[in-house]
Amino acid sequence: MTIAIVGIGLIGGSLAITLKENGFAQRIIGVDKNPDNIDKALRRRLIDDALPLAEAVAQADVVILATPVDVIVELAPRLLDLAEQQVIIEVGSTKTAVVEALRQHPRRGRFVAAHPMAGTEYSGPEAAVPNLFDGKCTVLCDTEHSDPDAVETAERLFHSIPMQVVYLDAAAHDVHTAYVSHISHISSFALALTVLAKEKDEDRIFELASGGFSSTVRLAKSSPDMWAPIFRQNRDNVLDVLDEHISQLSRFRSLLIKKDFSAFYQLMEEANAIRKIIS
Amino acid sequence: MTIAIVGIGLIGGSLAITLKENGFAQRIIGVDKNPDNIDKALRRRLIDDALPLAEAVAQADVVILATPVDVIVELAPRLLDLAEQQVIIEVGSTKTAVVEALRQHPRRGRFVAAHPMAGTEYSGPEAAVPNLFDGKCTVLCDTEHSDPDAVETAERLFHSIPMQVVYLDAAAHDVHTAYVSHISHISSFALALTVLAKEKDEDRIFELASGGFSSTVRLAKSSPDMWAPIFRQNRDNVLDVLDEHISQLSRFRSLLIKKDFSAFYQLMEEANAIRKIIS
DSSP: OEEEEESOSHHHHHHHHHHHHTTSOSEEEEEOSOHHHHHHHHHTTSOSEEOOHHHHHHHOSEEEEOSOHHHHHHHHHHHHHHOSSOEEEEOOSOOHHHHHHHTTOTTGGGEEEEEEOOOOSOOSGGGOOTTSSTTOEEEEEOGGGSOHHHHHHHHHHHHTTTOEEEEEOHHHHHHHHIIIIIHHHHHHHHHHHHHHHHHTTOTTGGGGOOHHHHHHHGGGGSOHHHHHHHHHHTHHHHHHHHHHHHHHHHHHHHHHHTTOHHHHHHHHHHHGGGGGTOO | OEEEEESOSHHHHHHHHHHHHTTSOSEEEEEOSOHHHHHHHHHTTSOSEEOOHHHHHHHOSEEEEOSOHHHHHHHHHHHHHHOSSOEEEEOOSOOHHHHHHHTTOTTGGGEEEEEEOOOOSOOSGGGOOTTSSTTOEEEEEOGGGSOHHHHHHHHHHHHTTTOEEEEEOHHHHHHHHIIIIIHHHHHHHHHHHHHHHHHTTOTTGGGGOOHHHHHHHGGGGSOHHHHHHHHHHTHHHHHHHHHHHHHHHHHHHHHHHHTOHHHHHHHHHHHGGGGGTOO
């Protein structure tokens, strides 16, 4: 099978490595508007060759669209215009905007909205790694609007990695990811700014940073080019979760103010229930 | 050298493994008011034997006090009452309260306040691991109040691991750790509660939890028994940092409300400066 990957960054590049290594793809064509990315992807052998968009689509069986989500919304209709029997799989972090943009498209059936739930705080082809997706979960959205053979191709692709496949409608997906991904990023960005602000007065502060700190702020290294469009598209859900998060923090704050450490203890104990979720 | 470790949990147990393995200690005596912990520590061979507090101190060259910080403040004066030439090293996460409690003690010189900056979200002797401290940083506080030979013994102990040793006064230590450790824990506890609250309505929400989510909430598994006393003792500093953190989150919130994604982008870019700090 020939796979064209549009956007050879962390996600597109990691899929390229994985699908070539496991034999799902015999040939990977790279498409990227940034010649630097193409150059790096060729040198790292993430892709077999690079082609302009239309030629890549013409030669591919499957096209994976792995750009930032604002570009996905812009390119998805153009890719469907070009598609004949190809399957176009989009792998962005938000879903409502892209399925809305394609709602009336005559070739909507060739399109599959997918979200492989994995990533790191790094970006670009240099950040691509094998095994990024192993054992993780991919969400397929609104599959009733995709042709059965297109869904089946997407399922085979993700199962080959291997990933577990889960089905949600686009709106539910965007709510869920606001909770289990997007808010974590805002929290990290804000924690980083909190500590960086203090660093202006205390230049030795980071000598003491330990594993717990790194763990909670590492997402603050994430690319604004990738994340600004996600927050724009999922703004309403993210705002709901952010309000809830600020209100939870305010509960801890008011217990500190009141020096009510027994209620503070109980809140921490409630939060410990997260143990049943993440191992 | 014989080392008595009072409190055989994550920190005490991990120090026991490390100092025995690297030859700094020939014998490790365990002291713990919880017979279960002693039993586990003996079965895991973290300690050579277990003794009551006074006997353990009498037979030791160095006593490491590794209980929760409220118990540290209570036990440190009693240990100093018992000490003759022994060095008493306390390894808690807060410093002002314990150095205050010992200010007038006639044997203050035998005491060293130390904070090896490492840990995990787990607790108890079963959580003890080798290599927990390798290459990390230990803070020694108010060393001018300790006897030079006591400081020198503590330095040799931490260098043997090996750890880097840094010197701060107790008040500065407590400000710094509020920023690079304590706030990360509150943030994680609050994030866990945010998502657990939503889970009541959406029972499949955690299927999608990925690495970024786990990374930002894993500290929410931390023990309230260990953390409530830390927040109690470092309440004023933690409250300052928490206020700053809530205000940083509110900046993101108000930009989302205004849909000002270009300012939102700039805030994320500022936060990216954390890259220079954590690799």
